[in-house]
Each structure stands twice: as structure tokens, then as C-alpha cells.
Amino acid sequence: MLFRRPTPRLRFRPPSRGEELIRFEHLQKSFGPKRVFDDLQLSVTAGETLTVIGGSGSGKSVLLKCLIGLLRPDAGRILFEEQDLTDFREEDFIDVRRHVAMVFQGSALFDSLTVGENIAYPLREHFPDMSPEETRERVAEKLSLVNLPGIEEMRPADLSGGMKKRVGLARAIATNPEVILWDEPTTGLDPVTTESINQMIRSMQKQLGCTSIVVTHDMMSAFTVSDRIAMLANRRIVQVGAPEEMRVSTVPEVRAFLDARRGEFQPWEEVAP
Numbered sequence: 001m002l003f004r005r006p007t008p009r010l011r012f013r014p015p016s017r018g019e020e021l022i023r024f025e026h027l028q029k030s031f032g033p034k035r036v037f038d039d040l041q042l043s044v045t046a047g048e049t050l051t052v053i054g055g056s057g058s059g060k061s062v063l064l065k066c067l068i069g070l071l072r073p074d075a076g077r078i079l080f081e082e083q084d085l086t087d088f089r090e091e092d093f094i095d096v097r098r099h100v101a102m103v104f105q106g107s108a109l110f111d112s113l114t115v116g117e118n119i120a121y122p123l124r125e126h127f128p129d130m131s132p133e134e135t136r137e138r139v140a141e142k143l144s145l146v147n148l149p150g151i152e153e154m155r156p157a158d159l160s161g162g163m164k165k166r167v168g169l170a171r172a173i174a175t176n177p178e179v180i181l182w183d184e185p186t187t188g189l190d191p192v193t194t195e196s197i198n199q200m201i202r203s204m205q206k207q208l209g210c211t212s213i214v215v216t217h218d219m220m221s222a223f224t225v226s227d228r229i230a231m232l233a234n235r236r237i238v239q240v241g242a243p244e245e246m247r248v249s250t251v252p253e254v255r256a257f258l259d260a261r262r263g264e265f266q267p268w269e270e271v272a273p
């Protein structure tokens with residue numbers, strides 16, 4: 001029996017910069033008795049880099065996973081280009097994940113595959129008809145883009161933490177997605193590698209026009225890469241604003257979060273982009 005791919009459910013038209021691309025509306029999510037989101041609202045604009053900050057366990061990763069269908073919200077809607085993703089079937093999300101790619105918190109590379117095979121993996125899933133030659137070219141192009149040309153034959157186990165993050169990025173952008181979700185891209189990295197990842201987030205926006213949602217508790221990184229910052233606390237987004245607005249926020253949850261991390265990003269003037 002022939003396996004037939006389902007007709008793509010997602011209607012995707014590359015949005016113009018500045019238009020609303022994604023909207024989380026009245027989102028609710030619990031795991032058993034633990035409520036993670038309660039009436040969460042957030043809107044993401046095409047072309048922007050939006051950073052979601054929040055404490056450990058506040059639901060940052062869950063938010064990204066809901067967007068690409070790895071987790072399902074209990075109530076509320078997630079609109080992508082005005083289409084309600086909460087209506088989508090499991091198989092409809094395959095197409096969503098071609099346009100919205102995630103760079104996972106721990107890189108999530110397959111240790112048994114080479115770097116090249118890891119990056120080719122989503123190509124096989126989304127473009128089954130792509131020729132081996134074109135696949136090789138695409139893999140090489142993405143490795144060059146993350147400044148790791150020619151390491152196709154290496155294994156994830158032989159890479160440093162920063163290299164793994166960059167290979168994770170190369171795999172995420174293999175399908176030329178319009179939206180990149182970055183889960184803690186700089187956590188656990190040294191300052192020099194952190195800076196190179198921050199630059200990469202910026203260059204995905206500037207060179208490729210990608211929309212990014214970055215999840216982090218690294219405030220230095222948040223202030224460096226973001227057009228806007230959203231604070232997730234107490235099961236909802238408590239404030240969204242430009243970095244300079246957030247810095248002087250009087251919203252108690254934002255103030256408490258920033259004050260606790262003051263040492264990480266002061267003085268502000270030195271880290272402003």
C-alpha cells in the first residue's frame with residue numbers, strides 16, 4: 001500500500017513585515033493538577049525577534065511546544081496566519097513544522113547519526129523528493145551559515161556545547177522556515193559562544209527575514225537580541241514591551257525578575273544593541 005502524505009492543511013503566504021503572524025488567545029494548559037497557563041495572551045509580529053523571559057518552570061518551553069503541536073493546550077486558540085492551530089490534526093502539524101522550526105533546549109541531536117545526517121533529517125521528512133545532490137548542497141549551505149563548514153562527517157558526541165547549538169540551528173533552518181523558535185539558546189555557554197549565538201539570532205532576522213521567538217532567562221541575551229520582550233509569570237504574560245520599556249517596568253513580576261538578575265546585565269548602556 002502506498003503511503004500518501006495528507007493534503008497540507010496550512011495555507012501559508014509569506015507575511016509582510018510588521019503584520020501579526022501568531023496569536024496565543026486565552027490559552028490554558030495544565031498537567032494534572034498543575035496549571036501552567038491561565039488565560040495567556042501573546043501576539044507575535046512578522047519579522048520581529050520576540051523574547052519570552054520567565055523563571056524556571058514558568059512554562060516557556062511548553063509555550064513553544066504548543067505552537068508546533070508537540071503539546072496541546074486545554075483551551076484557548078493559537079492563531080498562525082489567522083488559522084486556528086488548535087483545530088489541526090496531528091498530521092497537519094508536519095506542515096506547520098516546516099514553516100516554524102525549533103532549536104531545542106538541549107540541541108536534541110541524534111547521537112547515532114552524523115552531523116550531516118542530522119541536518120538532512122527534516123529535509124527527508126518535508127521534501128521526500130529532494131535529490132541526494134540537492135540535500136548535500138542544502139546541508140553544506142546551512143553548515144556554512146552557522147560557521148561550521150565541512151563538519152558533515154563528525155558525530156554529535158565529538159562537538160562542543162556551542163557547536164551542538166549551531167548544528168541544532170542548522171538542522172532547524174534546513175527547510176528554510178519563516179519562524180524560528182529558540183529554546184534557551186545561550187544557557188550553559190561561555191560568554192564568547194553566547195555572543196556568537198546572539199549574533200546568529202540577529203543575522204537570521206536581518207539576512208533571512210525570519211521571525212524569532214526566543215525563550216530564555218539570560219537577560220543579557222534578551223536585551224541584546226530582542227525587538228520586544230514578553231514576561232511570563234503566574235501562568236500568563238504579565239507585560240510585553242521594547243527592551244527599554246521592560247527595563248524600567250513597574251509591573252511587580254517584571255521588577256522582581258529583573259532585580260534578581262541585575263548583576264547579569266548591568267550596566268544597561270553597555271549592552272544596548
Ligand SMILES: Nc1ncnc2c1ncn2[C@@H]1O[C@H](COP(=O)(O)OP(=O)(O)OP(=O)(O)O)[C@@H](O)[C@H]1O
Binds near residue numbers: 034054061062
Ligand atoms: N510533558 C509534561 N508533563 C508534565 N508536566 C510537564 C510537561 N512539560 C512541562 N511540564 C511542567 O510544566 C511546567 C512548565 O515547564 P517548562 O518546561 O515549560 O518550563 P520552562 O519555563 O521552560 O523552565 P526552564 O527554564 O527550566 O526550561 C513545569 O512545572 C514542568 O514540570
Ligand SMILES: [Mg+2]
Binds near residue numbers: 060105183
Ligand atoms: Mg524550558
